[in-house]
Amino acid sequence: MKRFSRVNVLLLLAVLALAVTPLALGLGAGKEPFAGSDALAEQAIVDDHPDYEPWFAPIYEPPSGEVESALFALQAALGAGFLGYYFGVARTRQRQRDAAAEQPRE
Amino acid sequence: MHIAEGYLPPVQAAAWFAVSAPFVVHGSRALVRQVRQDPETKLLLGAAGAFTFVLSALKIPSVTGSCSHPTGTGLGAVLFRPPVMSVLGGIVLLFQAVLLAHGGLSTLGANVFSMAVVGPWVAYGLYALIRRAGGGLDVAVFAAAALGDLATYCVTSAQLALAFPDPSTGFAGALAKFGGIFAVTQLPLAVSEGLLSVLVIRLLTRTSGDDLRRLGVLSRPTDEVRA
Numbered sequence: 001m002k003r004f005s006r007v008n009v010l011l012l013l014a015v016l017a018l019a020v021t022p023l024a025l026g027l028g029a030g031k032e033p034f035a036g037s038d039a040l041a042e043q044a045i046v047d048d049h050p051d052y053e054p055w056f057a058p059i060y061e062p063p064s065g066e067v068e069s070a071l072f073a074l075q076a077a078l079g080a081g082f083l084g085y086y087f088g089v090a091r092t093r094q095r096q097r098d099a100a101a102e103q104p105r106e
Numbered sequence: 107m108h109i110a111e112g113y114l115p116p117v118q119a120a121a122w123f124a125v126s127a128p129f130v131v132h133g134s135r136a137l138v139r140q141v142r143q144d145p146e147t148k149l150l151l152g153a154a155g156a157f158t159f160v161l162s163a164l165k166i167p168s169v170t171g172s173c174s175h176p177t178g179t180g181l182g183a184v185l186f187r188p189p190v191m192s193v194l195g196g197i198v199l200l201f202q203a204v205l206l207a208h209g210g211l212s213t214l215g216a217n218v219f220s221m222a223v224v225g226p227w228v229a230y231g232l233y234a235l236i237r238r239a240g241g242g243l244d245v246a247v248f249a250a251a252a253l254g255d256l257a258t259y260c261v262t263s264a265q266l267a268l269a270f271p272d273p274s275t276g277f278a279g280a281l282a283k284f285g286g287i288f289a290v291t292q293l294p295l296a297v298s299e300g301l302l303s304v305l306v307i308r309l310l311t312r313t314s315g316d317d318l319r320r321l322g323v324l325s326r327p328t329d330e331v332r333a
Contacts, residue, residue: 004308011305015298019166022294028171036165037174037291038107038208044283045113045270052270054112058207071206072163079159083306086153090313 107174107288108199108217109262111210114269122265123215126192129223133192140190147186150310150317154182155194157306161299162198162221168291176299177221177258180229180251181306185321188226195222220261229254243329247307252300259288 001009028034045052062068114122141148161178168174182191196218202208209217233250237243263284272279310318311329318324 004312008305008308011301011308015301018294018298022167022169022171027169028167030171033171034167034173036107037168037170037172037287038110040172040287041107041266041284042110042113044287045266048273048280049270054110055116056112056210056212058111058203058210060204061207062205068206072165075163075201075206076160079156079161079163082156083153083160086149086156087309087313089149090310094313094315 107259107262107291108202108209108221109213109266111203111207112212113210114213114216114265116212118265118269119212119215121215122213122219126196126215126218126223129189129192130196130218133189133196136187136189137193140186144320147317147321150314151186151190154185154191155197157181157303158191158194158198159201161302162202166295166298168294170286170291172287172291174259174288174291174295176295176302177225177255178299178303179221179225179258180233180254180299181247181303183226183230183254184233184247184250184303184307185318185323188223188230191226192218192222195226216265217262220258220265224261225254225258228257237325243307243311243323244304248300248304251303252296255296255299256289256292259292260285263288 022028023034026033062071137151140151158178161176163175165173165175177195179191179195182194196214199209199214199217199221203211203214203217229250232253233246236246236249263281266284267277267280270280271277272283275282307323311324315324323329
């Protein structure tokens with residue numbers, strides 16, 4: 001593998017390790033391990049300010065955790081799909097430019 | 107992770123809208139100008155938006171035993187300047203508020219300020235500073251993306267502390283509490299975002315050198331050799 005690709009793979013592995021380590025070490029605690037930090041903040045507000053009433057409710061809420069995860073997956077897929085498309089186009093363009101530059105002019 | 111729907115008092119929610127609005131309006135103009143002046147970069151602009159879209163959908167476990175997600179706005183700020191990211195980040199936040207009940211419409215102003223204004227500006231400021239001091243592209247992009255991400259959640263913590271000061275210790279106590287929830291959780295995620303942004307910029311130097319040169323990102327001969 002070339003140096004360029006090797007470094008890229010290492011970068012991805014480091015990200016993976018950062019995400020998996022807390023899970024592997026079982027750092028999650030409490031009623032719901034690895035809950036969202038936004039839910040924890042909501043809880044902290046409710047605990048310290050029991051009289052606070054959220055004055056606005058979401059206009060649409062996914063009916064279940066499954067539907068919500070589907071929508072999050074859709075968001076990630078759309079983004080990743082476009083990124084893949086972009087790199088496909090950019091790489092092809094770059095190759096064509098290189099090929100055109102190599103062609104001897106008549 | 108953003109401030110949930112309804113979890114800012116009405117006056118403060120409105121105030122954050124007022125603060126963020128000029129950045130988004132100015133950003134929209136910058137975006138239109140960018141597309142008009144350099145239509146060739148339209149696709150790359152889409153890619154920068156897509157990067158934010160992916161990263162803010164990835165909820166990743168952290169050392170605090172809770173989950174959060176990166177923002178992905180630092181990379182776009184480096185490529186297209188912060189005003190453009192105020193718009194792209196705002197679109198992502200709007201999408202999540204309307205379809206996912208993540209964040210919220212009433213708290214959109216506050217969340218735009220943290221993720222689409224402060225994050226990108228911190229990222230771009232650091233990037234410019236490191237580059238001017240002679241730092242390499244990868245180092246500058248890593249620092250920009252990681253600390254822009256972290257800055258976003260520090261602002262979120264401060265916004266909540268301002269709205270919900272601790273009953274006994276006041277603003278400072280609340281800042282420590284929300285900082286523990288958001289900012290500490292974000293530390294490893296910020297590193298991840300930095301690494302992923304470096305990965306994307308490395309790929310971009312390979313495939314999109316011309317675009318990066320026009321945007322002023324590849325400004326030195328050494329940048330090219332490194333790739």
